[in-house]
Amino acid sequence: MxxxxxxxxxxxxxxxxxxxxxGSPERExxxxxxxxxxxxxxxxxxxxxxxxxxxxxxxxxxxxxxxxxxxxxxxxxxxxxxxxxxxxxxxxxxxxxxxxxxxxxxxxxxxxxxxxxxxxxxxxxxxxxxxxxxxxxxxxxxxxxxxxxxxxxxxxxxxxxxxxxxxxxxxxxxxxxxxxxxxxxxxxxxxxxxxxxxxxxxxxxxxxxxxxxxxxxxxxxxxxxxxxxxxxxxxxxxxxxxxxxxxxxxxxxxxxxxxxxxxxxxxxxxxxxxxxxxxxxxxxxxxxxxxxxxxxxxxxxxxLSVAPASEQDPELAGWVSRGPTVLINLGSGFSYPINYVRPMVEAVVDVLTKTHVQVLWKFNKYGEYSDDELAPLKPFLESGRLRLSNWLPIDVLSLLETGHIVASVHHGGSNCFHEAVSAGVPHVILPLWVDLYNFAALSETAGIGVWGCRDTSPTWTADGISSAIIKVVDGGEASISLREKSRSLGDKLRAGExxxxxxxxxxxxxxxxx
Missing domain, CATH: 3.40.50.2000 (Glycogen Phosphorylase B;)
Known part of the structure; x- marks a missing residue:
């Protein structure tokens, strides 16, 4: 964290x-x-x-x-x-x-x-x-x-x-x-x-x-x-x-x-x-x-690149392959306090209602609150368009390399940022502290991502999250530009050493x- x-x-x-x-003195x-x-x-x-x-x-x-x-x-x-x-x-x-x-x-x-x-x-x-x-x-x-x-x-x-x-x-x-x-x-x-x-x-x-x-x-x-x-x-x-x-x-x-x-x-x-x-x-x-x-x-x-997603967890890899998937993964150390889980739940519902994507959300609680906070997600969990997991059985890079992840929603950490860059996947960055803000700004400057909730950071709003995700996945002019620039950069990196x-x-x- x-x-x-x-x-x-x-x-x-x-x-x-x-x-x-x-400067430092000369050394042996x-x-x-x-x-x-x-x-x-x-x-x-x-x-x-x-x-x-x-x-x-x-x-x-x-x-x-x-x-x-x-x-x-x-x-x-x-x-x-x-x-x-x-x-x-x-x-x-x-x-x-x-x-x-x-x-x-x-x-x-x-x-x-x-x-x-x-x-x-x-x-x-x-x-x-x-x-x-x-x-x-x-x-x-x-x-x-x-x-x-x-x-x-x-x-x-x-x-x-x-x-x-x-x-x-x-x-x-x-x-x-x-x-x-x-x-x-x-x-x-x-x-x-x-x-x-x-x-x-x-x-x-x-x-x-x-x-x-x-x-x-x-x-x-x-x-x-x-x-x-x-x-x-x-x-x-x-x-x-x-x-x-x-x-x-x-x-x-x-x-x-x-x-x-x-x-x-x-x-x-x-x-x-x-x-x-x-x-x-x-x-x-x-x-x-x-x-x-x-x-x-x-x-x-x-x-780190290990086995393909299909070898690490065939069932999850099969689910991801069903259609365009949004991955929500705010790093290995982040857990959701109540004031952050509420806008995220509302945003996920909005995205799933307005688009045809499915969502894979790595979710862990921070603090004590009722599971009822997640109740609005139940219809999408039951229909299979949403998955919540407290850990990902497939390495993030392997998930991104499947080609089925259309947006990587993360906190702006260097590893998360470079994983998405390497795989050619657009970012939605929700920064919370210090250097994360600079990676969020960089993603927009490079034309490969969106800084979610920019005007309210580090506070999240449901509209700020959902509008950022929808901008990346809705197939509009901005969405196409973000995907093309991300894909072009990823292709260039994968072609090199x-x-x-x-x-x-x-x-x-x-x-x-x-």
Missing amino acids: FLRLLLVAGAIIAALVALFIP PYVQGRNKTALFISNIEHGLSNVHVATASALLEGYPDIEVHFASFAKLRSKLARVSAFAQAKTPAAKDIIFYELNGLSFYEAVLLLGGDLEKTICPPGIAGIDQFTNSLQDWISPWSADEHMVIYDQIGALIDEIDPAVVVLETFLRPALDSTRDKNRMHAIISPNTLVDNFLGDQPYGSMFWKYPALSSGFDFPVPYRNMLENIYLNFRFIYAAMLTPNLSAKKAELRTRGVKDPINFLKMHRPDVPWITMNTEGASIPVDVVPTNVTCAGPIL KGRDISAREIAKLAYVK
Whole structure:
């Protein structure tokens, strides 16, 4: 639930503050261990780990001579086992991913201990929501206490010593792993679901990060309209101010230094020119930047692709194939509070009444309320035009690739966005916090989606949701344009090399010790 709040937030703040922080000193060459060995380390949350799992899968298939090790928390074990089995079905020489379970708190669990919850996460775009976000920024950067940080830090250090990998593959929000790897001066790379504009605004010339590129959480169009420029500058400086004045984080860093961590939680200098950085930046579905650091690889969508939908769940795949289907899936962590389920129920009824589509809705409750709230859906459930499920037995990308999904209704998370882009499916985005607003605006700028409830976000209205969905599926002029642009972009991406294969190739280069 909290991942989208952080994922791009931290990346942009790091880029912003980089303008005001001196460059890093020269370092000794990184240590490479055993030839043909890669150690992935990630959180378990889908928004943070999917790019790593997808890359590991492609590494198994394309480079079966490389040992793939993966350290994470317990919930990722079964997913990696499934990925190994699928890779072996495609490449018999592929080995199993060797999994190591980390003890301690996962990111999500650590956030919960800080009092994070849905109500605190949802915030409006722009100035109206800036205080809510920046006031909690220091806790989102690294939610673990010093003790919890050291539990993971020490485990990672021991694993690196035991495995002795040629390369360690990291993400930006498992801070203890990044600290441990860098303290051991090991060769490493970072894979991020972010795009260039999320991570490298500080590299853009003429201070264009302030006047040209939409600030995090602004939801402004690109380039920033003149009428929004002053607000954009103000938002950027608020992020800088919040990132530099983090007393709780400073105290934690000081304590970690006393325990031997050399440069703890250096959030503002995560990017190093000598560390390969792989991003999901996608031409045609990302804001273009003027300067790309030489160590950055733009891979496009880095997505996990396993078995076709018909193999994962033949019954559901058969239902989807009956006709045009709207998929409503607001990410792996979102559940519906009562004030969000009511407008969605009303909107679904309206869409099913006015169109001939069917709807697959991934639905989970947040809080306690009666099932009677769903009563208006009963006729459509009984007729078979609507399905509600608290989980999807088919991976989202495989569902989208069936060709039967005519609209992907999601929250604007990077994975959801890139899955629909890759499959050539138009978006209906219902953003609720921070960077989600920028993906919603981007979908409209690119002509591949609609920002639902734009005038009321993050509050939903039934009319705002249903009118956005109907605009995409009704077959009118706007609908045709959205479908054609989405399909054209998807066709172009599928005709080229897959992002996960590009990412795997970059990691393989480091796994082969010269």
